[in-house]
Amino acid sequence: MRTTGLPALLLAGLAPALRAAAPPAPPVPPPEVTAGRLTAAIALDGALAEPAWAAAGVIPDLTQQSPAPGRPTPYQTRVRVLADRETLYVGVECTDPHPDKIAVHTLQRDADLSADDYLAVVLDTFGDGRTGYLFRINAAGARQDGLISAASGATYDWDGVWDARTRRTADGWTAEIAIPARTLRFRRGVDHWGFNIERYVARDRLTLRWAGTTLDASLADLARTGRLTGIGGLRQGLGLTASPYGLLRYDHQSAPPPSRHGGNAGFDLGYNLTPGLGGLLTVHTDFAETEVDAQQINLTRFPLFFPEKRAFFLEGSNLFDFATGLGTDFLPFYSRRVGLVGGAVVPLDEGLKVLGRTGPWSLAAFDVQAGGSAAAPAANLFAGRATYDVDAHLRLGTLVTSGDPAGLGANTFGGVDAVWRTSTFRGDKNLLFSAWGARSDGTTPADRPPASGADEASSHDGWGVRAEYPNDLFDTYAQVNQYGGALGPALGFLPRPGTRQLAIGNAFQPRPAEQGPFGWARQFFFETYLTRVDDPAGRPESWRLFTAPFNVSLRSGEHLEMDFAPQFERLDQPFEVAKGVVIPPGRYRFDRYEVEAQSSAARPLRVGSYLWFGGFYSGTLTQWICFVYATALGGQLRVELNGENDFGHLPQGRFVQRLWQLKVLYAFTPDLAVSTFTQYDSEARGVGLNARLRWTLSPGRDLFAVWDRNWAQEPVPGLRLVPAADQLALKLRWTATW
Numbered sequence: 001m002r003t004t005g006l007p008a009l010l011l012a013g014l015a016p017a018l019r020a021a022a023p024p025a026p027p028v029p030p031p032e033v034t035a036g037r038l039t040a041a042i043a044l045d046g047a048l049a050e051p052a053w054a055a056a057g058v059i060p061d062l063t064q065q066s067p068a069p070g071r072p073t074p075y076q077t078r079v080r081v082l083a084d085r086e087t088l089y090v091g092v093e094c095t096d097p098h099p100d101k102i103a104v105h106t107l108q109r110d111a112d113l114s115a116d117d118y119l120a121v122v123l124d125t126f127g128d129g130r131t132g133y134l135f136r137i138n139a140a141g142a143r144q145d146g147l148i149s150a151a152s153g154a155t156y157d158w159d160g161v162w163d164a165r166t167r168r169t170a171d172g173w174t175a176e177i178a179i180p181a182r183t184l185r186f187r188r189g190v191d192h193w194g195f196n197i198e199r200y201v202a203r204d205r206l207t208l209r210w211a212g213t214t215l216d217a218s219l220a221d222l223a224r225t226g227r228l229t230g231i232g233g234l235r236q237g238l239g240l241t242a243s244p245y246g247l248l249r250y251d252h253q254s255a256p257p258p259s260r261h262g263g264n265a266g267f268d269l270g271y272n273l274t275p276g277l278g279g280l281l282t283v284h285t286d287f288a289e290t291e292v293d294a295q296q297i298n299l300t301r302f303p304l305f306f307p308e309k310r311a312f313f314l315e316g317s318n319l320f321d322f323a324t325g326l327g328t329d330f331l332p333f334y335s336r337r338v339g340l341v342g343g344a345v346v347p348l349d350e351g352l353k354v355l356g357r358t359g360p361w362s363l364a365a366f367d368v369q370a371g372g373s374a375a376a377p378a379a380n381l382f383a384g385r386a387t388y389d390v391d392a393h394l395r396l397g398t399l400v401t402s403g404d405p406a407g408l409g410a411n412t413f414g415g416v417d418a419v420w421r422t423s424t425f426r427g428d429k430n431l432l433f434s435a436w437g438a439r440s441d442g443t444t445p446a447d448r449p450p451a452s453g454a455d456e457a458s459s460h461d462g463w464g465v466r467a468e469y470p471n472d473l474f475d476t477y478a479q480v481n482q483y484g485g486a487l488g489p490a491l492g493f494l495p496r497p498g499t500r501q502l503a504i505g506n507a508f509q510p511r512p513a514e515q516g517p518f519g520w521a522r523q524f525f526f527e528t529y530l531t532r533v534d535d536p537a538g539r540p541e542s543w544r545l546f547t548a549p550f551n552v553s554l555r556s557g558e559h560l561e562m563d564f565a566p567q568f569e570r571l572d573q574p575f576e577v578a579k580g581v582v583i584p585p586g587r588y589r590f591d592r593y594e595v596e597a598q599s600s601a602a603r604p605l606r607v608g609s610y611l612w613f614g615g616f617y618s619g620t621l622t623q624w625i626c627f628v629y630a631t632a633l634g635g636q637l638r639v640e641l642n643g644e645n646d647f648g649h650l651p652q653g654r655f656v657q658r659l660w661q662l663k664v665l666y667a668f669t670p671d672l673a674v675s676t677f678t679q680y681d682s683e684a685r686g687v688g689l690n691a692r693l694r695w696t697l698s699p700g701r702d703l704f705a706v707w708d709r710n711w712a713q714e715p716v717p718g719l720r721l722v723p724a725a726d727q728l729a730l731k732l733r734w735t736a737t738w
Helices: 006-019 049-055
Strands: 032-034 055-057 063-066 077-083 085-095 118-125 132-138 143-149 153-155 162-168 171-180 192-201 208-209 226-229 240-253 259-274 279-287 348-358 360-372 379-389 396-403 412-427 429-442 461-470 473-483 501-507 521-524 527-533 540-554 560-570 575-578 581-583 584-600 605-616 619-632 637-650 653-669 672-681 686-698 701-713 721-734
Touching: 032 055, 032 077, 049 077, 085 118, 085 192, 118 171, 132 162, 132 171, 143 461, 259 348, 575 637, 581 637, 581 653, 686 721
Parallel strands: 032 226
Antiparallel strands: 055 077, 063 208, 077 085, 085 171, 118 132, 118 192, 132 143, 143 153, 162 171, 192 208, 192 226, 240 259, 240 721, 259 279, 279 348, 348 360, 360 379, 379 396, 396 412, 412 429, 429 461, 461 473, 473 501, 501 527, 521 540, 527 540, 540 560, 560 584, 575 581, 584 605, 605 619, 619 637, 637 653, 653 672, 672 686, 686 701, 701 721
16 A cells, blocks of 8 residues: 555654664774873963973864764864873864854853854763763853763853953854863872863854764763763862851841941861862852852642752752752752752851762762851751762662751651663663662751652651653653652652652754755654652642654754643642732642744744643643844844733733843953843742852952842832832952862
8 A cells, every 4th residue: 555645754754763763783993093192281271282292292173072972063173181290181173164153152150152153161070971971062162161971961060260361263263271180089099081072063053073983972971971081190289278258248128137247267278188189178169159059939738949059059959969850840969958948048057068970889978067047057068979880880888868957856858879870782772770779867947848648648668760861862761769758858859758759852953854844844743741649548749741743843943832731730738829919729620721932042043932822720721931032243232022921811810920131241252251130920929130240360260249128019010119228248259179
C-alpha cells in the first residue's frame, strides 16, 4: 500500500533523524593536546602577538557538533594552550566570513551569554568525569563561570578569580584566557586533566567542539572530554588566600526608627590542606553585593523556590548535590535556609567550610554560627557531604545536616544515594540510574506546609529511584519518590511532604533534513510528561499530563509551540489563591492550553509571548507572559522587560495579579558596569528598585555600590506610591593569594 499526503511527507522529512538512531560505530579514543611551557610573559590583551604562543600546544580546528555533527563549516577555530607554574593560558583564533554579524548582547559579568558568539572552556581537574569548572567569554570579553556536577549539569552562580581579553579582527575575533591554578582545586602530581573547548556561532545556532562532538554529548558531560597534558608543573603556591572586606551602609525606613548608618568589616581566609582539599574560614560574613531575587507570582498552595546567589555558599556548591532528577521537589540541603529566616536576614558571625577531593573521595562540609536576631535566636548549623567513586560509572554518597535555622529545636538529617551513569550505552548513548534513601529527626521546619495523609504523619523516612535515557532523539525518564509526612530537614527544601510522587516523560526530538519538506525546521519536540502526586493511602492529590503536539525550533532561530495539559487537584483544606479568593475543599479536574512564540535570541531585538488559558479549579485562568529584550552599542546597553498578567475568574471571586520587571544595564567595559532592576508586584502593592555598580579593579578585587529603594502603594484613589525604605551600601573586597 502506498502512503500519500501529509503522513508520507512527514515520514520522508524525519527519515534522516530516524536513521540517526541506528547503533553507532564504537567510540574513538578522546583527543589529546599538550600544553606548551610558557617561558616569557604574556600581556593579556586578546592579540596573541607574543612569541611565547609559538611554543603552545595546538588544536588546529574544532569540529561541528550541532546541528550537523562533523560537517565542514567556514568557521575555523585554532586553539593554543600554554602553562607555567601558576597559570593556564588558552589562546583562540576564531575566523568568521562575516565578522560584522558576530552577535554580542552584553558586557556584564555573569550575564547569560547563550545567545552570543562565545568560547567556553571546561576543566575536569580531578579526572573523575563528574565535577569540574566551566569558563565562558563572548566576543566582547564578557565573562561567565560556573561549576559542573554530574547531578545538575552546570550552574553559573560561582565566581572564580580569572581573566580574559578579546579583540576583533578583519576576519573574526581572537581571545586570550588566563586561569590561575589558585582558583582551581586539583590533584597534585597528575599530569593530565579532562579538557574541552566549545565555540558557538549565534546567528547560525552552530556549535563547534573539540571533544564530545555527537548530538548526544553536552559540554557539561565530563565523561566526553579530551585530555590536556603538560600541566603537571602547575602549583597553588602556599595555598593561602585572604579576602578582607570593608563596608559602609546607610538604612532609612519610613517607620521608626527613621534611619541608621554605620560600617562593618570581615574577611574570608582560605588554606589548601592539599592541592585538592581546601578549607575556608569566614568572619562577619556579609552579602550586601548580592543581587536581589526576581519576584514570582505563586498560584499554587506550595512555597516557591529561589536560587542561591551568595558567594560563600556557592563556592563548592556542586559537591553538595544529592542523587539526580530531584530538581526543586526535594533538596536535602538548601543553603538559603542559612542566614534567612522568614524573609529576614540573620547575621552570620563565623563559618568554616572544607571542600575538595582526595583519591576516590569527594568531601564537602560547612559549619556556621548564626547570630541571634529578632527573626531567630542564635544557632549552630552544619552540613556535610561525602561521595566515593567505586568505578568510572558508579558513585556512592551520603549527606548529613544538623541544626534548625529558626532556632526552635534540634533537627538532624541523614541520607545516602547511588548514581550509575554511562555515555557508551549502545556505543555513544547516555543512560543513568539513581536511588536514594533518607531520614530526619527532631523538630519539623516551622515554614513547611502540613503533611498530607494521617497514615504517614509520623514517618521520618524518604526514598526514590530514577532511570533516565537523556539523548538528542529520545529523551526519556521515569522516577518515583516517596516523602514521609515527618521527613523535614530544617536545612532542606521539601514543598510536599507526606506524598508519593511519580514522574514519567518522553520527548521525541527529530531533526528534519535541510533539503526535505520540513527543511524550515531545525528540530521538532514531541513531548509527553505525566506527573502524579498521591497521599500515603494511594489516593491522588494532583496529576498533570503535559503534551506538546506542536513544538518546533526554526532554522532562523524562532520558536513556536502549542501545548495541552489536563490537570487534577484535590483540596483537603481551603486554598486562598489570591487575596479574598478562597477555593473550598473538593476535587477539581480542568484543562489548560498554551500557545507560545519567540523570536531568535541572536537578534539585537528579541520578543516573545506565552499565553496559558483554560480551566482553573472551578473557574478559568488566563496567564499572559511576555518579554522584550533589546541590545545596543555593541552590547554595552542592554534592556530587558518581562511581564506577567494573570486573570482569574472563579465562583468564589475574581482576581488580577501583575508582575512587571525591568532590567537596564550599561557596561563601560567588561570590568565596569552599572545595572538597575525594577520590579512591580500587584500582590505586594509595591515597587522595588535595585541599582548596582560593580567595578573589578583586577581579578578578585571588586568595588560594589548598591542602592535599594522600595515604594509602597497606598490603598486610596490614585494608587499613589510613597517611599517605604532606602538602603545604600558601599563595599570593597580585596583578594590576595600566596
